[in-house]
Amino acid sequence: MTASAQPVRSWSLSRRLAWRLTALMLCAMLLAAAAVARGTIATLRDLDDSALQRQARLVANHLPPQGEDGAALILPDEITQPFRASDGDNLFIVYGTGQTPLATSDPAKAAQAAPYIPAPLTGRIFRVPFVAGHRHGMIGFALRRGERWVVVLQGREQATVLLQSLIASFLATSIWLLLPIGLATVVVSLLTLRTGLRPLLRVSAAAASVGPARPGVRLPTAGLPREVSPLVHAVNEALTRLEQTIETQRTFMAEAAHGLRTPLAVLTARLDALGQTPEADALRHDADRMARLVGQLLRMARLDSLPLDVTQAVDLHAVAVEAITALVPLGLRRDVELALLGYDGTLLVSGNHAALVLALTNLIENAIAYAPPGSAVEVVVTAPATISVLDSGPGIAVEHRDRLLRPFERGIAATDGGAGLGLAIASRIAAAHGGHIRVDSSPTGGALVALDANSSLPG
C-alpha cells in the first residue's frame, strides 16, 4: 500500500534551483564583462582623443610662419620622423585654404583618406572608415592654426587589440573569481534545501502509515520550515475532520446495528419460547429471513460507509478453514459435503481476516444453496492469492454473471430466501483487497466463484 503514484509531471526543486542559479551566475558574468568593455571603450576613446589633440598641437607648434600660399611647407625632422616611423599608423596632413595638402607625412595614405576628411574642417574628432591597411579604419582630428588646418589620423587597430586583450584578461581573472563563488552559491543553496526539506521524509512516513487501522496518526510538525508547516497543519486538520467523520459513521453503524438487532433478538427469543408447532416454525423461519436480511444490509452499509483495514497479514488457508468450519453444520443439514483442497499450508497476503472470512462464507453459503443433496462443495486455495468455491449445481449462465455481483440480484432458482446481497458483499470485500470476484463454470458444470485478493504482503 506504500507504493504511492507519482504525479505524471514531477519536477525537482533542487535541480530547478541549481539550473537557475547557474544561469544567473552566467548572466552576471556576461553583464560584468559587458560593463567592463563599455567602460574600457570610453576610456580608450578619451585616450585616443587626447593623443590626437596632442599630436595635432605638436605639429601645429612646429609649423613655420605663414608663407606664400602654394609654397612647400618644410617641417623639422624631429616632428616628421616619428610619424614616418609609425609605419602608416599615424599620419598628419596640413591644409592651407585650398583642397591640396601643404604637407603630409605619407602622401599615399593622405590621398586615400582625403575623400573622408570632412569639409569644411571643424575642430572635432572624425572617422575615416576605410584606408588601405587599416581594417578598422582610422580616426582623425583637425586643429586650426591661423589660415591652416593640421589634420592628424591614427589607425584604430591599436585600440581594438587593446580592448580585446583587456576583455580577455578580465574574463580570465573574473572566471577564476566568479566560478568558485557561483559553485559555492549553488552548493550552499542545495544543501540548505536538502536539510530544510529533510523533515518532510518523516512527514511522508507518518502520512503513509495513516489508514483505517490507525486513523489517529498525525503528521509530525516539529522541525519543519515555516514555508511547509502550513501545508502539514492543514493536512492534520483534514485528518482530524476525516477521523471525526469516520467515528461518527462508526457510532451510527453500531447504533443502527443495536437498534435493528435488539427487537429481532426479542422476537426470535419469544418465538423460540413457543415450542415446536408448525405455526411457530413458520414464524421462526420468517424471523430468520428478516434477521438475515438485516445482517446483510448492515454489513453492506458498513462496507459502504467505513474504510476497511486491509493491512493485516492474513493466511488464506486459515481463512478457508474458518469459513468451512462454521458452515459444515449447514452443509450437513443440506446433505452437502464441504472440502478444502489446493494449497496446504500458510499462504500469507495483505488483507483483513474477518472480512475475507465473511466474503468466503457468503460464497460457500451460495454454493451450498445451489448444490444438489449428496454432492460436495469444494473450496480451493491457490497461490498467490485466490480462493475458489466450486459446486456441482446448475451453474450460472454467462449473461447473469455480472448482474449477480450487484446488490439485490438473485439467482433464478434462489430458494433459500436470501436477499441477494451475499455476492455483492463479497465483491466489495474483494475490491477493498485490490481484487475481484470471478464467476465461471466448474469442471462438473456447476458454478466456480473465485475471490482474487491482492497478493502483496503488508510492507
Place this chain on the structure above:
Amino acid sequence: MRLLVVEDERDLASLIRDALEKGGFAADVVMSVAAAQDHLRLVTYDLVVLDLGLPDGDGLALLRRLRSEGTAIPILILTARDGPEDRVLGLDAGGDDYLVKPFHVPEVIARIRALLRRPNAALGVTLTLGNLTLETTTRQVRVENATVPLSQRETSMLEILMRRQGIVVMREVLEQRLYSFDSQIGSNALEVLVHRLRRRLQEAGAPVVIHTVRGVGYLMAEQA
C-alpha cells in the same frame, strides 16, 4: 449450575432466564456493569452471559477487568456488534464464545453446555451424545449400559470429538493432542484411527456419525 445474565434489554433478559431455567440452570439477571460486579463479588457463578452495550459502560471493559483479576469463569458474549473486528475483539478480551443477536435460544443453551463441558470449567464430567456416554474420570465408554471396548487413543479421540460435538475439530488439533512430539505419525495414521473408531462405534450400535471434512478435520454429530 448457577449463571449470571448481564443484559439491559428487559424482555430479552427475562426470555433468556426463562429458557435457561427450563434447561435446568439457575439464572440471575442484572442490567448494568455495576450490578454485574456486585453479583460477581458475592456469588460464585459457573458461567456469565454478557451483553456488550450496557447503559453504564462497555461489557468488553468489564470482561477485561474480570480477566485481569484472574477470574476463569466461562463467559459467553451476546451482542449486536458484528463488525469484522468485533468478534476478534470480544475473544481477545477474554470471551470464551461470541454469539451475534438475534440468536435462537436453543443455540445459546447448546453453547453454554459446550462451555461448561470444557476441561477447565468442571472436572469429571460425563459427556453424552445420544445414548453414547463417556465418563472423563474413569474413561468408560457406554452405549446405553453396554461398555464399548476402545483403546486408550481411540477413547482420547472420542473425548475430543464429543467435547466439541457439532463443531469441526481440525486435523492439526487431533494430531497434537493424540500423538507425542517424538512419535512418527504416518500420513494416514489419523484416517486409520478414525476408521477404527467409526467401526467400533457402529458395532456397538451408537447412533453417532464422525463426518470427514476433507482438508480440514472431523466433526461428530448424532445420526440424522
